[in-house]
Amino acid sequence: MNKNYLILLTLTVLFFSFGLTFGKTDRNIELAKQTNKAVYTQLSPAEFYKKQCAYCHESEGLIAPDMKEIKKVYLEKYPQESLFVKAMLDFVKHPTKEKALYKKGLENYTLMPKMPFKEEDLKGVIDYIYKNI
Numbered sequence: 303m304n305k306n307y308l309i310l311l312t313l314t315v316l317f318f319s320f321g322l323t324f325g326k327t328d329r330n331i332e333l334a335k336q337t338n339k340a341v342y343t344q345l346s347p348a349e350f351y352k353k354q355c356a357y358c359h360e361s362e363g364l365i366a367p368d369m370k371e372i373k374k375v376y377l378e379k380y381p382q383e384s385l386f387v388k389a390m391l392d393f394v395k396h397p398t399k400e401k402a403l404y405k406k407g408l409e410n411y412t413l414m415p416k417m418p419f420k421e422e423d424l425k426g427v428i429d430y431i432y433k434n435i
């Protein structure tokens with residue numbers, strides 16, 4: 303067996319094992335995404351709020367404004383539930399500085415990150431905010 307052949311063989315083995323590892327990682331990420339989706343639609347709006355919003359919005363803190371303060375500003379402009387939900391949903395689905403109603407939030411914090419939530423979960427959670435927070 304000559305040396306070049308051995309080197310070629312080693313490279314081929316390495317190439318395939320990398321392929322397998324990355325292939326697996328992709329499949330695992332796909333699986334995690336699917337499980338996440340399933341879990342989140344099974345959560346009640348109250349649980350969803352706790353898990354996905356409250357850790358930033360629980361109180362006026364280092365990360366984000368208190369949801370109660372945000373809610374006040376939305377209620378002033380949109381007292382009617384359907385309009386309140388529509389406006390907040392529009393922001394949360396795709397936050398931009400222009401859409402933000404609670405201007406104090408942008409003075410003290412950075413723009414809320416866009417997160418890949420499902421629309422039905424968001425509607426539920428915003429409805430929950432309107433009624434319970």
Ligand code: HEC
Nearest residue numbers: 354355358365366372401402403404407408411412413414
């Ligand atoms: C990673 C932290 C984080 C999470 C999680 C988070 N937010 Fe925010 N959010 C922020 C920050 C920071 C601001 C203030 C800056 C701004 O207005 O973008 C904000 C602002 C807001 C505003 C005010 C926008 C305005 O009109 O001024 C709303 C409404 C809001 N968040 C809703 C939600 C909802 C609903 C959830 C859960 C689905 C959520 N947020 C989860 C960080 C977060």
